[in-house]
Amino acid sequence: MLYSLHVKNLALINEQEVEFKNGLNIMSGETGAGKSVIIGSVNLALGAKADSGMIRTGAEYALIELSFGITDETQQKSLKELDIPVDEDGTLILQRKIMEGRSVCKANGETVSARQLRELSNILINIHGQNDNQELLHKKKHLEILDDFSGEELSKLKDECADAYKEWKDILKSLEETNLDERERERQKDLASFEFNEINEADPQIGEDENLENKYKRMVNSRKIAEAAGIAAEATGAGESNESAADAIGRAVRELSLVSSYDEKADELLSQLSDIDNLLSDFRHAISSYISELEFDAEDFAQTEDRLNVINHLKDKYGGSIEAVLKYRDEKEEELSKLEDLGAYREKLISDEKKYHEKVLLLCTKISDLRKKNADILSELLRKALVDLNFIDVRFEIEVRPDEEKISAIGFDDVEFMISTNPGEKIRPLDQVASGGELSRIMLAIKTVVADKDEIDTLIFDEIDAGISGQTAWKVSEKLGLLAKEHQIICITHLPQIAAMADNHYEIAKGTHKEDGQERTVTRIRMLGEDERVSELARMLGGAQITDSTLENAREMMRQADDVKNNIR
Template sequence: MLYSLHVKNLALIKEQEIEFSKGLNILTGETGAGKSVVIGSVNLALGGKADPSLIRTGEEYALVELVFGVDSEEKKKLLQEMDIPVEDDGTLVLQRKIMQGRSISKVSGETVTAGQLRDISNILINIHGQNDHQELLHKKKHMEILDDYCADELSGPFCELKTVYDRMRDLEKELSEVHIDENARLREQELLEFEVGEITDAELVAGEDEELESSYRRMTNSRKISEAVGNASMLTGGGDEETAIDMIGRAVREMSSVSSYDKEIEGLLEQLSDVENLLADFNHAVSGYLDDLEFDDEKFKTVEDRLNIINHLKDKYGQSIELILEELEKKQERLDVLTDLDAHREKLQKELDESRSKALLLCKKVSDIRKKGAGELAGKLKSALIDLNFLDVQFEIDVRSDEDKISARGYDDVEFMISTNPGEAIRPLDQIASGGELSRIMLALKTVVADRDDISTLIFDEIDAGISGKTAWKVSEKLGALSRDHQIICITHLPQIAAMADSHFMIEKGLEDGRTVTNIYGLEGDSSINELARLLGGDEITDAAIKNAKEMHQMAEDAKRG
């Protein structure tokens, strides 16, 4: 559940904190007092779009902080899989700091992305905004709602269907590409034959270009190499004048003449003798290298020609021999196709027919699950709608299948159908429902779905749009029933709904240091009754309004106990 909301420097809010309770939390206040800012701040903390204009005038930043309590082991496991830290007692702190040009989001002190926050919110909370019920006018939403209801059964078939459908689309694309006229086929075949022959004739060997380039570098620099190595040979021992090996030999003799006088000199002499031997070996190796360094014009021409061939192929087909050989394989495969195009078309068509047959079987499996779920969901929604004062409602979920409209989600078209008056034919939802009816249908959906999912906190922003009187009381009772197993946070203008509150909060504008501020505080006892009276009768709170408010509050208490 959501323990608390802390807001600082956001819009008209200087700094406020709300501590929510279990059950039904109601927020009331005059229009324009800032009720929507409260819901907006929750959205911000959960990764919503951060608008710097929301920062309170004159302040450098705005801050929103949510404190959740996570008591479900399944939720804790999901959060841990996302590398989200949860305290031992289940506490999870979400914080969003909004500054000009950027924002910083943290969870329990660790920085996270806005995307991660949204993933977390899907686990912890469900927010229903003022206009969300309008989505019910779109058939696409009907499909989403039904698929969410059947999610456990659909996940496996959806995964299989996507694989088969993707393969089917690939085959369709490949088949369309081989439908070319004969002249185009011959031109492409002729070019491929030339390219395949050009690469094949080169008889490329992986790695040979590196060896050739090394030989080419050595041969093109042979004069410079010969001079440098020859000088080294002369200096170390291959010259007529005194060389390094001569001087070290003399040094060895000098040390040998006195080595018998001191054992330490024997060690030094041994080291010097090793140097003499190493230098002699080096000089011998250098001499051999110089003997082999003869420049061979014919060999040089052979290496140069071979490199030219390889580099030409690299320019055309790939920057390495490995890539050229891969390109050869692709071109050979395409050439084989063009050589016997009719057989290839038949093969592709057979694979496509098989894939389509598999896709149709999976689509039927998905459709059967949807139709079964549609019956269950429609029945539950009808019962929930009756509870919300749809006295003679008929509600069906129409699942229509079309084998010519296969997709990765099946071949169904889903539409909500409703009749709200006796004798009236059942028709698509968007042709009948008013704004008030849509908000009640959405509440019915939330009620039904809440029994299946594990989200403990639901937020409703003016779910009471377009309703009043007895219907408002039915909505209030439904929210009260829903709050027995879920934490509900609800913004409302209706006294019938406010009366059902387990915790009641007032949002109002005021002046502080000459500036407008939004204040939020809890209402209890008489203060809550007075707010109900204001909602019932307007700004002037009369004795009659107070009496009505008390009666309404008592009715709500009786309903909750019932």
Template sequence: MLYSLHVKNLALIKEQEIEFSKGLNILTGETGAGKSVIIGSVNLALGGKADPGLIRTGEEYALVELCFGLESKEQKRLLQEMDIPIEDDDSVVIQRKIMQGRSVSKVGGESVSARQLKDISNILINIHGQNDHQELLHKKKHMDILDNYCGDKLGGLFDELSKEYHSMQEIKRQLEESDMDETSRKREQELLEFEVAEISDAGLKEGEDEELDSSYRKMVNARKISEAAYGCQALTESGDSGESASDMIGRAVRELTSVVSYDSELEGLLEQLSDVENLLGDFGHSLSDYMRGLEFNDEQFRETEDRLNTINHLKDKYGGSIESVLKSLSEKEARLEVLSDLDAHRASLEKELAAKNAVVLKLCGKISDIRKEGAAALEKKLVQALVDLNFLDVRFRIEVEESKDRVSARGYDEVSFLISTNPGEDLRPLDQIASGGELSRIMLALKTVVADKDDISTLIFDEIDAGISGKTAWKVSQKLGELSREHQIICITHLPQIAAMADTHFMIEKGLSDGRTVTSIYALDEDASVKELSRLLGGEEITDAVIENAREMRRMAEETKRG
């Protein structure tokens, strides 16, 4: 659930901390008080478009922070798979800082990408506004809803179908590539024969280029190396000048040897100096051996250079490494074998495609059967939920139409929601019948029906009351109360019928602070909640009768929740 929302320097909000509760959280306030900013700030934190114009005038940045508590093992598992930091108390903190020209999003103190943020939000929360209701008009959304309802029954089948479908597409691709005339086949075959011979004749060995490159660098720089080595030898080994390091160390050893018998402490120093003399001697032998290895002739140099040129040419042409060149050789040899008997290859592919297509269609059929079974069950539940939402004479049907001509990784079905809201009317697609208010109720009915299959614990409803009033509003209120038994609901409304059902009632209002307009939000106690309900119920003057009406509405809501 969403524990808290912290907003700073956003639009008319200076700084505000909101602590939400379980159950139904209702937000009300005068038109223009800033209700949309509250939902907008949640959207911003979850990766919504950040407009620098939202930063409060005079401030350098705006900040939105959400604190979620994980209430299911599935949520925790999914976040752990994404390596998202989770606190010891199973809470997750999402923070977004908006500055001029850029924004920074963090989860648990670690920066995340916009894509990661979207994936995280899909695990933790659902936000439903007018745009989401409109999505019900699109058939793709219908299939998503049905598949979500069918749940785990489809999960394994989708994985299997996706694997087989993409395998089938690969066979089709190979078939298309092999569709060529004789002239094209011979042209490609001749080119491949030349390239295979070019690579094969080179006799490449993995790692050979690195060894040759090292030898080549040594040969190219042989003069510099020789000069440095001879200079080093002159400085370290005994020479005619008597000024080498070896001569001086030897003289120093003799000097200490002549006096070591007079002081035992000199024995340690003499031992160290003798070790230095021995090390210098060993170094001299190693240096001499290395210098003898510098000797090579022009023929060796040319052979190394020619071999490197051959290898680099093949690497440039067939891949950036010897490993890539050899892999290319293997692929070209396989392609040559195919071209040598193209008709047999195509016949084999066609047979393989037919077998794979049969497997895919069988899986599509299984998925379609599960969808049809799920559609029948979902229809019944939805009709009852819609009746509860004051659709007095409603019929609802979910059509699952299969077609082998539109096979995909999701199957071959097309799902459509059809509805009739008046007696005597034929069932028609939602986009031909449903109004905005009806769409919002249909969405609420769907959320109620699939609530037990949904791991998302927090739902936000904005404009759920669009186009409704009276008895219908009370029905929507009851349905929200029902949904809030298993989910945390946050709902913005202007209808008293819905506000009366609140477990926690928040007031959003606009006022002045230090001569500037600010939006504030705070929780209402029972008396304040009744007063706000009275405002929603009444006109310019709130009379005792209106207040009593509000109290009665609260009592009815409490009885409904207890029932």
């Protein structure tokens, strides 16, 4: 669940922290007080696109921090798969700092990407905004809702179908590529043959380019190397010089050997000098051999240079490395094999295409059958939920229409929600019938039904009450109260019927305070006590004029809500 929200320097919020509790958390306030900023800040903390214009005027950055308690094992496993660190007690703190031109996201102090935060939002929290209602008018959303309800069994079938569909499409692409006339086939065959032979005749070996580069570099710089090696040889006694390091060390060894028996220290020094003499002797032999290796003729140099040019030409033309060149050669060999016996290759592709097409069709049929089965179950659950939300004579069906001409990676079904809200009315597509207020209730019904199947603890509703009032508002209130029995609900509302059902009620208000010597507008959030709840409900009921009767009406509304909660919980 969501423990707390901390916001600093965001829009009209200077700095606020809100602690949320279990049950139904209601937020209310005057229009323009900043209710939308609260939902917006949660979205930002979960990776939504950030704009530096959101930063409070005069501040260098905005900061949003969410604190969660993760107790569900499935959620903990999902977080682990995303490499999101969670404390041993299940605490997860998400933080996002928004600055000019960039933002920094952290999870329990470790930097994470905005992409990871967005994936987290599907695990930790479900946010329903006013725009979500309009999504119900699109059949794509109907398919998504049904598939989510259908669960793991359908998900596995869809994964299997996606793999088979990709194989099928790849085969179709290969078939299209082999649909050549004789002239084009000969042209492609000649080109593939030329490229294969060019590489094959050169026969490049892995590592050959590095060896050639080193050899060529040594040859080109052989004069400089020989001069330096010669001087080193002369100085160490490998040349013809009469005065060398070897002669000097030899004399030193002879002199110390004459006196080494008189003193242990002199003997130790003699031993060290003897080691140097041996090392120098080894060096003289090595450098003499090295100098002889530097000798090469013009023909050897020309052959090395020519071979290096061939290898570099192949690398430039076919991939940048010998490994890439050899891979290209193998591809051309395979292509030649196909082109030389194109008929047999096409026959195999046609056979494979038929096999995978049948496999995809079979999987699509299984997916469709499972969708139809779950559509019947979900339709009845939603119908009952809609009756609870004051759709008295509602009929609700989910139509699943298979079409073999519309095969895709997720099946071949067209899914559509159908509804009739009045007796005698023909059942019709949702987008032809539902009003704005009805869409709100239908979405709440969906959330209620689906919430029982997922592991998400926290649900946020931004003005789920749009377009409703009176008795219907009470029905929505009761449904939210029931949903809050098993989930943490955070709901922004302007209806007193819904606010009366609150387990915890927060007021969002706009005011002013002095900042840097001038008056600044700020949004504040605070939890209301019992008497303050009565006053806020009275404001929602009666507007600016709050009378004794309005206050009593508010108290009566809260008593009715308590009776409902006692019955449903």
